[in-house]
Amino acid sequence: MLKGKKIVLGITGSIAAYKACLLIRCLIKRGAEVQVVITPAGKEFITPVTLSALTQKPVVSEFFSQKDGSWHSHVDLGLWADAMLIAPCTASTLGKMAHGIADNMLITTYLSMKAPVFVAPAMDLDMYAHASTQDNIKLLQSRGVTIIEPGTGFLASTLEGKGRMQEPEQIANELENWFAQRDGDLKNQRVMITAGPTFEKIDPVRFIGNHSSGKMGLALAQACIRRGARVELILGPTSLDITPSPLLHVTNVESAQEMYDAATRLFPDSTAAIMCAAVADFTPADVAEEKIKREGNQMILHLNPTRDIAAAVGKMKRNEQKLCGFALETHNALEHAKEKLSRKNLDMIVLNSLQDKGAGFRVDTNKVTLITASSTTPLPLMSKQEVAENIIAKLFA
Numbered sequence: 001m002l003k004g005k006k007i008v009l010g011i012t013g014s015i016a017a018y019k020a021c022l023l024i025r026c027l028i029k030r031g032a033e034v035q036v037v038i039t040p041a042g043k044e045f046i047t048p049v050t051l052s053a054l055t056q057k058p059v060v061s062e063f064f065s066q067k068d069g070s071w072h073s074h075v076d077l078g079l080w081a082d083a084m085l086i087a088p089c090t091a092s093t094l095g096k097m098a099h100g101i102a103d104n105m106l107i108t109t110y111l112s113m114k115a116p117v118f119v120a121p122a123m124d125l126d127m128y129a130h131a132s133t134q135d136n137i138k139l140l141q142s143r144g145v146t147i148i149e150p151g152t153g154f155l156a157s158t159l160e161g162k163g164r165m166q167e168p169e170q171i172a173n174e175l176e177n178w179f180a181q182r183d184g185d186l187k188n189q190r191v192m193i194t195a196g197p198t199f200e201k202i203d204p205v206r207f208i209g210n211h212s213s214g215k216m217g218l219a220l221a222q223a224c225i226r227r228g229a230r231v232e233l234i235l236g237p238t239s240l241d242i243t244p245s246p247l248l249h250v251t252n253v254e255s256a257q258e259m260y261d262a263a264t265r266l267f268p269d270s271t272a273a274i275m276c277a278a279v280a281d282f283t284p285a286d287v288a289e290e291k292i293k294r295e296g297n298q299m300i301l302h303l304n305p306t307r308d309i310a311a312a313v314g315k316m317k318r319n320e321q322k323l324c325g326f327a328l329e330t331h332n333a334l335e336h337a338k339e340k341l342s343r344k345n346l347d348m349i350v351l352n353s354l355q356d357k358g359a360g361f362r363v364d365t366n367k368v369t370l371i372t373a374s375s376t377t378p379l380p381l382m383s384k385q386e387v388a389e390n391i392i393a394k395l396f397a
């Protein structure tokens with residue numbers, strides 16, 4: 001939520017200016033108050049009448065009001081705002097911001113801004129990739145400005161996508177996440193997360209395992225911690241580097257049974273749980289005490305089903321507790337995921353796509369759909385960190 005947050009929205013002369021309307025709607029729907037400051041070029045793309053109708057506030061664009069000559073104070077705007085967001089931001093405005101060229105109301109407002117500043121660049125691929133633009137971005141970042149990466153959205157895999165302004169929903173998410181982290185808004189939450197693979201012993205040297213790296217689970221733990229929650233991470237065997245935090249407690253486990261024991265023990269004291277682990281569905285019926293020798297032409301391994309941890313936790317769930325699971329499906333994905341949502345008594349299920357390039361095991365990006373009883377939200381391809389932030393935002397919305 002952005003409830004009560006006062007946002008100065010700077011609009012510049014880009015073809016993406018039309019998206020400012022959607023962005024305003026998004027911000028207001030989440031509870032923000034929006035004051036538009038527009039550049040002269042911005043007005044060529046979108047009229048102040050439309051913008052003021054959406055924000056219910058006169059649009060600021062000149063130093064003086066043309067009606068009565070009254071002075072528009074950029075200093076007051078700088079003090080009023082909880083955040084300044086410039087979207088879309090052209091290469092020209094990026095350059096002026098970086099070098100203090102205060103020739104319009106938007107730049108003077110930026111120079112007077114006391115609140116954090118976010119910039120969503122919008123330009124063509126070559127302009128975005130140009131060394132001047134990249135240098136300006138680095139300069140602004142070094143001064144604490146947050147750049148909302150363009151083109152990591154729907155068209156990320158195609159060249160013409162780079163430079164394209166990030167989608168309004170994602171821009172609003174980034175802002176929301178920034179405030180959530182600053183305010184530590186999950187400080188009363190205790191979140192249990194299962195992550196990584198399980199190893200099911202065959203004999204003292206062999207096991208049945210899977211390719212899960214635990215990265216998604218760790219990203220979820222970090223996203224919770226950044227918002228102030230305490231995290232109980234139940235982690236299968238991985239080679240992850242885990243940065244210690246006073247808010248993080250790790251329980252290392254190996255088998256599905258050990259993970260089950262830890263999860264059912266820790267869940268009653270948790271306010272929420274996210275079942276992210278890739279748990280083995282079957283485990284060897286007997287574990288050989290000594291290394292199995294190579295004998296005969298074939299080997300038959302008898303397996304028994306493991307216990308479904310998510311379903312067990314779902315049964316224990318009290319009304320006020322939230323439970324999120326994951327689903328990895330190869331066919332009829334939505335249907336199967338929805339069936340798991342209700343069968344395991346989950347509040348939300350994250351559907352992983354294996355079909356998409358850049359999604360799944362051992363990579364740093366993922367493409368998922370968030371499913372609740374009342375909504376289905378497909379997200380674009382994004383980093384596991386961003387996916388985690390989106391999952392947490394939806395689960396605790």
Ligand code: CTP
Nearest residue numbers: 275276277279306307308309310325326327328
């Ligand atoms: N899960 C679990 N314990 C198990 C198996 C799965 O906690 N023994 C959890 C996973 O962490 C995930 C969800 O259940 O959150 C769905 O896992 P998935 O493997 O997709 O589902 P299964 O129930 O195993 O169904 P299937 O393999 O038939 O698709």
